[in-house]
Amino acid sequence: MSLLTSTFVGLCLLVTADAHAEIPQGQWRTVRVGVLPLRSYSRAPEDLFTERAELRLLRERAGAWQRWIEESLSARDQLEVVPAQEVSHRLRQRQTYRDKLAVAQERFALGLQHYRRLELGPALTNLDRARELYSEAKAFITESTSMADVALYRGLVFMEQGDLHRAHISFREMWQLDPRRRFDQGYYTAATEAAMGSALLDLTSLASSGATLPSREALYSLARTTGTDIWVIPSLIRTLKEPSGGSASKTGSLIAELRLVIFDASTRTFSLDERVPLRDEAWVMERLDRLLSSWQCCVLTVDEPIKAREPSSAIYVDIAPTYGLFLKHDRTRASVHSPGGSVAVMWEATPSFLLFAQANHVASLPDRNRDLLEAFVTSRFTVGAGLGASSRRGSVFARAGLEMAVTLSDIEMTNDVDCKHFGSDHPRCNGVFTLPSSGAWLGLSFGVGARWLLGRGWYLQGATDLTSYILTRELVADLNFPLTFTAGVGRRFGIH
């Protein structure tokens, strides 16, 4: 019992020896960070035509916060800030981007012409196409003003058509793209100005609830195009804070906040979304600094490409034709050849330790003197363990196990030619060795093999095994030590 226990513990240790993943070594990867222009979504409908002092102050401070964020990121290790101009430059270098922009501008101009002639149908068609082209080009950073123009005129067309709902959506899109846009009062109709004001109020509410971000698909596509890993998206929003003290009669007040959102292109997620109330300057800076520091420690990675997690172990399944040769064949003067086929399953528990099970079905054929009177069929089953070594191209292994073989037909051998010709019952026959079915062999098997990986989990495998049978006595004394060669194809299945 103690021997079994110690053997079991030893096997467990072997299995778990290589189970721990190694801590990656190497240089930290430089993270490329792009900072989108800070947009302010803090205007109210009454700010449509004039700018209150409070908003002017926010606008002036917004520029300072934008610069502070860029400088703070630049000063940190392993971060490289990609300026907005650089982002625009990389986009404009792409021919497809320039082509789409050119066509979008033409479509917008055409749409404008039709609108001025009150040809609303053609106007909308061209404006819609211009909008599509700007979206395909991911121009919401570099051409936000042009896109806002498209949205404005789409809204005006919908207003002419009496579609107030679509007009509202278009005006809201305009404010989202160009929140600082201003109009002269009375330039548009009262209904249009009311729709614009309503859309601005809707946008401000959406911004406070966090719904004004570009889509993740657009940000990821833009990141791939510009070679950026991270997008930092600052914005100014206004939120309604409830009065303290719980008094139901007091109304809440609108508080301006700096919202900081960070998009990670490697995971296509927003890894940070925090709001900093705009108190005194120093407090805001300190708060931003803490947010960026806590974010930075989680974003740094070793300089290796992100790759799929390697499976912790693998199962190999292969089928193969086999060829065997009995090294000991005392009752036959020539070799007994045994072609057949095999199916094997090997579990690579760790890169160096494996368990296997194999089933062979072979037919041992009469030798050239026909001392083996008739072919006999054997089914062989082997289970065992082994050691291996792998590389990217393939692996080699050595294995040992227990083998049980069962013959499914009689085994008859003789050197007497008269027995072969006339039969064992003939008076001229001096004797035939016969082992009636089903005969059984039991012994130990030892082998070596190698795999050559073909790709996509497929591989070629070759192996050589030698078996030493110890039972059945009346047979193994005369026919023993089959040397088996296997060469086939298999498939690897990873286990995570």
Add this chain to the structure above:
Amino acid sequence: MSKRLPTYRPGAIAGVLLALIVAGTSYGCDSPSNMFTGRWEHETREAVSPLGGWPAVAIGHYGHEVAGVTYLHEQGSLISYLPACPCVWIDHYRVDLGEEVVQFTTRCEAGGDALGQTLHWRLEFQVDEETGDDLLVGTVAPEFEETPVEPNLRLIRTGDQLTEADKQCPPEDLVNP
């Protein structure tokens, strides 16, 4: 950037496997030679000296060994055997696969066959160029006499599979007329 392993089309994999199967099975097939197996009858129904009749030899060939029975028919008859020695066993064989020659001896137990002496047979495998028939051409002579220069036997293979009747001595149709 990590280097990718080359991938192979399924057809290439199947081709390699088929080649392995063909190579494996062809190497494993080492069937015993059976060139001389069959029933061989003398070309003419004329008696051959020193046999006293014309021979039909039923040979089983197993690699470097042969076994079988020689039947001796009366001159001109297909069904009648020599009364004194209707059949004899093939003994003391020797097979030369390279020269395609088989040699053996026969000896009648009860008189006959030149008063029971041992006869030595030497037969060479040939193919008739005109008819394409398999032939055994050679000599039969008393064992310790000089081998004739000219062949006195020309046997044609009349069957390449032996039946149980071809292994009986005395012949089956003699026992059960």
